[in-house]
Every structure is written in C-alpha cells, then in structure tokens.
Amino acid sequence: MAVTVGRLRPCNLLDWKFVLLSHNTVRGAAGATILNAELLASLGKLEPVAVAVARA
Helix, strand or coil: CEEEEEEEEEECCCEEEEEEEEECCCCHHHHHHHHHHHHHHHCCCCCCHHHHHHHC
16 A cells, blocks of 8 residues: 655644645455454444444
8 A cells, every 4th residue: 555645835724734645456445444443342442243233
C-alpha cells in the first residue's frame, strides 16, 4: 500500500492542509478491510455476534 502526500500548506484553523492519494493494488480492498477489522477488534470497538443478535 502506498500513500502520496501533496499540496501541503499551512492552515490557520487546522495547522496543516494537504491532499492524500492512496493506492492499494498490492494489498487489495479485501486485505485492507481485514486489517481494519483486526484494528477495531484490538481496540475493543467490535461486539461479539451473540450480543449483536440478542439486541436485534
């Protein structure tokens, strides 16, 4: 996965303004989704399926 930063400029409100361009051909969208899910799980942001089904 590659990220390119461009148009970096100072901002009075947010410190910096910039544009990011990402390219995920190597990893693929499915791989990035799994990585995001693993991150959310490690942060405790996901609930077990049984809890979600019980609430539905």
